[in-house]
Amino acid sequence: MFGITQFSFFIVAVLLLNATPGPDTAYIVGRSVGQGRGAGLVSALGISAGCCVHSLACAFGLTALLAASAAAFTVIKLAGAIYLVYLGAMLLLKRPAADLRDEAPVPPAAALRSLRALFLQGFWTNVLNPKVVLFFVSFFPQFVSAGSPHKTLAFLVLGGVFVAMSTVWNSGVAWLAGGITRRVGNNPSLRRWLDRVIGSAFVGLGIKLATVHR
Numbered sequence: 001m002f003g004i005t006q007f008s009f010f011i012v013a014v015l016l017l018n019a020t021p022g023p024d025t026a027y028i029v030g031r032s033v034g035q036g037r038g039a040g041l042v043s044a045l046g047i048s049a050g051c052c053v054h055s056l057a058c059a060f061g062l063t064a065l066l067a068a069s070a071a072a073f074t075v076i077k078l079a080g081a082i083y084l085v086y087l088g089a090m091l092l093l094k095r096p097a098a099d100l101r102d103e104a105p106v107p108p109a110a111a112l113r114s115l116r117a118l119f120l121q122g123f124w125t126n127v128l129n130p131k132v133v134l135f136f137v138s139f140f141p142q143f144v145s146a147g148s149p150h151k152t153l154a155f156l157v158l159g160g161v162f163v164a165m166s167t168v169w170n171s172g173v174a175w176l177a178g179g180i181t182r183r184v185g186n187n188p189s190l191r192r193w194l195d196r197v198i199g200s201a202f203v204g205l206g207i208k209l210a211t212v213h214r
Helices: 007-019 023-035 037-059 062-068 070-092 108-127 130-143 151-184 188-210
Strands: none
Touching: 007 130, 007 151, 023 037, 023 070, 023 108, 023 151, 023 188, 037 062, 037 108, 037 130, 037 151, 062 130, 070 108, 070 130, 070 188, 130 151
């Protein structure tokens, strides 16, 4: 169908890949634990939107061109690394929860802006990850027949399946991880400790990303 081969194996492979912890999972868990289920779910949707961009780029050959260009790959790599380090630093420098007790409730408009920011952070975290670029350019072609006249459509279908499965998995991760927030919400010292751990993890991921080679 559409030049797709070994579709059942593709499904199994995507399930296994989703079950393997990576930067996206770490980001979603961090947001869910630090800010609750809503933040984790919105972050998961942002990452899924990033995967849509990669799927479209793969379908139209842009991913292969990016992976083949040393300069473009380096720019994406450094931008992604700097962005992750920035997010981690924001958590490390975040004001302790005890200092925020007497602040006024967050207005709906501000809450909406916060959710939009979380979505965009998840989106850029995924789009600027060169490891995702390499994954799409090396993984997807294995399931598209070389002689198919519908390669673009095949890549789009595979990308859609991948995004749908990843969204379901990541949303489940966000939901489970977000349950921890309720237990620590009334403990400022524990929340501060979690912010430091999660912030340090983001900084570590950024440094690790900066060392990725094509």
